[in-house]
Amino acid sequence: MLKDLHGRLRPLGIADILDETVDLYRSNFVLLVGVSGVLNVPWAVLSALVERAEGAAGAIGAVFGFAGAVVVGSIVTGALTFAISHRYLGSPVSVGASYRRVLRSHIFFPLLGAMVLKDLIVFAPIGAVYVLLFAVAAAVSIQGAATGAAMAAIVALALLVPAAVWAFYFGIRFLLVEPAVILEQVGAGGALSRSWNLMSGNVSKGFWLAVVVYGVMLLIMLIVTGPTQLAIASKTMARQEVSRSLLAINTILTALIGTAIAPCVSTAWILLYYDMRIRKEGFDLELLARELDEKAREFRAQGAASLPQERPGPGHSPQDTDPNE
DSSP states (O other): OHHHHHHHSSOOOHHHHHHHHHHHHHHTHHHHHHHHHHHHHHHHHHHHHHHTOOHHHHHHHHHHHHHHHHHHHHHHHHHHHHHHHHHHTTOOOOHHHHHHHHTSHHHHHHHHHHHHHHHHHHHHHHHHHHHHHHHHHHHHHHHOOHHHHHHHHHHHHHHHHHHHHHHHHHHHHTTTHHHHHHHHOOOHHHHHHHHHHHTTTOHHHHHHHHHHHHHHHHHHHHHHHHHHHHHHHHHHHTTOOOOHHHHHHHHHHHHHHHHHHHHHHHHHHHHHHHHHHHHHHOHHHHHHHHHHHHHHHHHHHHHHHHSOOOOOOTTOOGGGSOTTO
C-alpha cells in the first residue's frame, strides 16, 4: 500500500490529473456510478415530471425543484468526494458508507452552506445583470421608452463581460470547497477560505483543467442527448405536441449520462485538491510518515508479545541473558 501511495501522491500536471481520473473511474466504476446514481437517477425523473406541470403548480414545482437540486447536488457531491478520496488513498469504501458520512449533521449542513455561499458569490454579478435586463424589458413594455431602454440594455449587456470574468475567477478559486468540507471537516466560511488559499497562484491551472473537463463532459452530453434534445426543440418551435415516448427517452438518457459524468468531474477536483496539498503542504510526506509510524508501533507491539517470557533460574541474572536467544 505504501508503494502504491508513494506512486499516486506526487505533484500532478493537468495531463496527470486527467490520466488518474480515467484510471480511478475505470477501476472503481461500479462504486462511483452507484454513489452517483442513488439520488441522481430518481431526481432526474422527478424533475422531468415537474417540468411538465403548468400554471401555479408549475411555478411551485420550479421553486421546489431548484431547492431540491441544490440539496441533492450537495449530497451526491459530498458522497462522491468521500468515496473517491478513500479509493485514491487505497482505503475500502462502500456506497452506504459514503452517504452515511455526508448525511451527518456536522458534515451536511456546512457542505450545503458552503455550496450555496459559493454559488451566490460566483453568480451574483451575472444574476444582477439579468435582473437589470428584465427591468429594462418591463420598462419598455409599460412605458415604451425605446431609446432609453436600448441604452440601458447595451450597458447591461456590456456588464455581462466583467460579470463572466468574475464568475470564472471566483469559480476557479472555489473549486476545492467541497473537498475541504468533507475531508477536513471545516465550516462553510472555512472551506471557502481554504479553497481560496490552496488555489492561490494556481488559477491558470484550475482554469485549463476546468476547460478540458467541462469541455469533454459537454461534448459527451451533446453526443448522447443531442438527437432527442434537437427533436424536442424542433417540435416545440413548430408548435407540435411532443410525444411522451420522446420525452421519456430524453429523460432516461439525461439521467444516465448525468450519473456517469458526475464522478469524473468530482474526481478531477479531488485530485487537484491533493495536488495542491502535496505542492504546498507536503501532504504525501505527512501521510506516509504517519503510516510508517503506525507500522512501527504495530511491529514493536508484535515483537514484544512474541519474546519468550522466561523467569531466570537460580544464579542467573537478567544481564546474563543473550538477547539473540
